[in-house]
Amino acid sequence: MNNKAVILGNNYYIGLSAIRCLGEKGIHTVAADYSEEDRYGAESKYCSEKILVPHYRKESGKFIEALIDYAKKQDVKPVLIPCHDSYLEVIDAHLDEVKKYYLLPQTEKGLATEVMNKDTLHALAMEKGVKVPESVRVNEPNFREKVTNEIQFPCLVKPFDSPSFVATFRKKIFKVHTMDELEEAVAKADKAGLEVFIQRIIPGFDDHMHTFDAYLNQDSKVTHWTTAQKLRQYPINFGASVYTIHKYIPELYDIGTNFLEAIKYKGFGEIEFKKDAETGEFYLIEINARITNFNHLLYKVGLNFPYITYMELIGKPIEPQALKETTNRAFWYGYEDLLAVKDYIKTGQLSVGQVIKSLFRPKAYAIWSWQDPKPAFAFMKTRTSKLFRRGK
Structure with missing residues (x-):
């Protein structure tokens, strides 16, 4: 296997997981980043090579040029694996x-951006008969009346362009309880040049969040898949997974497969659903069009999605596989889960006993590995340094 794997974004554990999943298979992994700061994923013993490239957002043109220049120097085409939405957006724009x-x-330019954009994703979902939460646009006639009577408070102010919103506000949404709060949130987004819409909150605690994780081949057919259930997120209620379990949820296969195949999706994709606590219906919330946060959990239960991707692209596809069982293994990002638990307990959503009971499962850690400990030490070093600077 002479094709190198270029992993974009190694200052986060998704990139680290991709490096480990590929490196342990003997694949030459290349950690590509714009800075040496907090680049703990590149400290993995499975990282074969490190390169620096211009910033994907500040110097997009030069970033693409640097990637192409690197590829031109190789004997065969490298496999490119973006591990962050912002990297994926830029790659898609220059696909x-x-x-x-x-x-x-x-291979279809624009599709990744289309499923990451909440507006176009919801239009696609409705077209294909998949339920999405009710929403209202800010510029619709009788906007306030529709929010008050149809959406109702509390509700969510969500961006169409999630990566840009997260980069600006360090959160995925604004949760608002009154019309004054809503108008203030809309004004903040407008000042930042970001379009938003208002969405109904589907009833149910965070453990009503479920995922369908799948790989679709070059014929846009699901070849590998499984499902999972989130137990905790950070920020709580509307954040990223920090404690997720592998659980078989058969209903999600038909919904997820039919939708992804219908839109001609290719590669790894994760659909996040929320199960309505009152009706039991599943609502599509969003799609991750890159390796998921809890990729290491999927690897531990037998689905190495970065390797599945790599092997198909070099012309050696791996035999299809579906995990139709509940292993109960948990993905755990301990650092942010501690922050989440504090907030869950503070708001009365969980008790100490419930949290402790949930931890008695086999784990797939976000960063720690006995076989590859250096990234964890590098991560803790940077976090300790930041805390020390704040304390001055």
Whole structure:
């Protein structure tokens, strides 16, 4: 296997997980980042090579040029694996050019951005008969009346462009309880040049969040899949997974497969659903069009999605596989879970006893590995340094 794997974004544990999943298979992994700061994923013993490239957002053109220049120096096309939405957005915008020099699963320009954008994703879902939470646009006639009577408070102010919103506000949504709060949130987004819409909150605690995780081949057919259940998120209620269990949820296969195949999706994709606590119906919340946060959990239960991706792209596809069982293994990002638990307990959503009871499961850790401990030490070093600077 002479094709190198270029992993974008190694200052987060998704990139680290991709490096481990590929490196342990003997694949030459290349950690590509714009800075040495907090680059703990590149400290893995499975990282074969490190390169620095211009910032994907501040210097997008130069970033793409640097990637192409690197690929031109290789004997065969590298496989490109973006591990962050912002990297994926830029790659998608330049896909026609990038795919001349790299192997990528998604070959249709714009589709990745379309499923990451809440507006176009919801339109696609409704077109294909998949339930999505009711929403109202800010510029609709009788906007306030619709929010008050149809959406009702509390509700969510959500961005169409999630990566840009998260980069600006360090959160995925604004939760508002009154019209004054709503108008203030909309004004904040407008000042930042970001479009938003208002969405109904589907009833149910965080453990009503479920995922369908799948790989679709170049014929847009699901070949590998499983499902999971989130137990805790950070920030709580509307954040990223910090404690998720592998659980078989058969209903999600039909909904997820039919939708992804219908839109001609290719590569790894994760659909996040919320199960309505009152009706039991599943609502599509969002799609992650890159390796998921709890990739290491999927690897531990037998689905190495970065490797599945790599092998298909170099022309050696792995035999299809579905995990139709509940292993009860848990993904755990301990650092942020501690922050989440504090807030869950503070708001009365969980008790100390419930949290302790939930921990008695086999784990798949976000960062720690006995076989590859250096990234965890690098991570703790940077976090300790930041805390020390704040204390001055």
